[in-house]
Amino acid sequence: NAGVTQTPKFQVLKTGQSMTLQCAQDMNHEYMSWYRQDPGMGLRLIHYSVGAGITDQGEVPNGYNVSRSTTEDFPLRLLSAAPSQTSVYFCASNRGAEAFFGQGTRLTVV
Amino acid sequence: GQQVMQIPQYQHVQEGEDFTTYCNSSTTLSNIQWYKQRPGGHPVFLIQLVKSGEVKKQKRLTFQFGEAKKNSSLHITATQTTDVGTYFCAGRYSFNKFYFGSGTKLNVKP
Numbered sequence: 001n002a003g004v005t006q007t008p009k010f011q012v013l014k015t016g017q018s019m020t021l022q023c024a025q026d027m028n029h030e031y032m033s034w035y036r037q038d039p040g041m042g043l044r045l046i047h048y049s050v051g052a053g054i055t056d057q058g059e060v061p062n063g064y065n066v067s068r069s070t071t072e073d074f075p076l077r078l079l080s081a082a083p084s085q086t087s088v089y090f091c092a093s094n095r096g097a098e099a100f101f102g103q104g105t106r107l108t109v110v
Numbered sequence: 111g112q113q114v115m116q117i118p119q120y121q122h123v124q125e126g127e128d129f130t131t132y133c134n135s136s137t138t139l140s141n142i143q144w145y146k147q148r149p150g151g152h153p154v155f156l157i158q159l160v161k162s163g164e165v166k167k168q169k170r171l172t173f174q175f176g177e178a179k180k181n182s183s184l185h186i187t188a189t190q191t192t193d194v195g196t197y198f199c200a201g202r203y204s205f206n207k208f209y210f211g212s213g214t215k216l217n218v219k220p
Contacts, residue, residue: 012120031206040119042198042210043153058207090152097143097158099208104152 002026006091006102013081013109021076021105024093025061031072033058034066036087037104043090052081081109114201116211124219131187133199139201142182144173148195148211156184189218211213 001060007022025032033048045058049068063085065077074093078085092099116133123129133142141160145153157166159175159182164174172185182201186193196215200208 035210040212042116042212043200043212045207048206056206059209092153096149098155099145099153100193101152101154 004091004093004100004102006089009103011026011105011107013082013107015081015109017024017077017081021078021089021091021107022101023074023076024072025074025091025093025100026072027095027100028071029031029093029095029100030071032068033092033094033099034074034076035090035092036060036085037090038087046076046089074084078107082092085109085110114199114209114211116199116214118214119212120215120217120220122134122217123189125191126188129189129193129216130183131199132181132183133195133201133211134181135201136180137203139182140204142175142202143200143208144182144184145200146195147197147198151195153198177193184193188214189216191220192209194218 002015004025006024020073034044034046037043046064047066049055052068052071055102056064091102114135143158144156147153157173162179163177164175168185174183196213198213199211202208
């Protein structure tokens, strides 16, 4: 099993550009989530999904969209990138209480 | 909104010394989880506490959940250089959402 795979690992965007961060898991987990991590602020929940076709907002959803068409994939879309979205993004999937995190995507918006 | 406060932000110890990090919530938690993140890495699940007053041990790590389910602590006995990293708590208020503390960064001097 590869676990949770995130792509890309690094990305630089210009303000106003859009992009999709990819997240895939091969553990057949129903629950998946996206977090952003900023220095001194821990991880903040952006969006989450409890299964294919079901998504909901987390703590900081503005500027981000998600969809869940399959159990395996949970992409995160930045609609119009802003410098405030410069962060490290983590995708996670859960088996019960235990969350398995991907390696992260370091995004810089200039 | 819900918030989990974690202290201290940083802790520098000599190898062999003990270490403790604390998490507090103003409202009752459903449960709390602890994660470790090595420098440059992703969070790794350590444990979940569910019951009031629960104490769990993993080798040199002791996890406690307060009687009122509003606070929790992680204690490491006789730290080693392999303990270096940032320790996060994540409190659960509702079924699908976790709120992370800001983390305690532990540095261990050999």
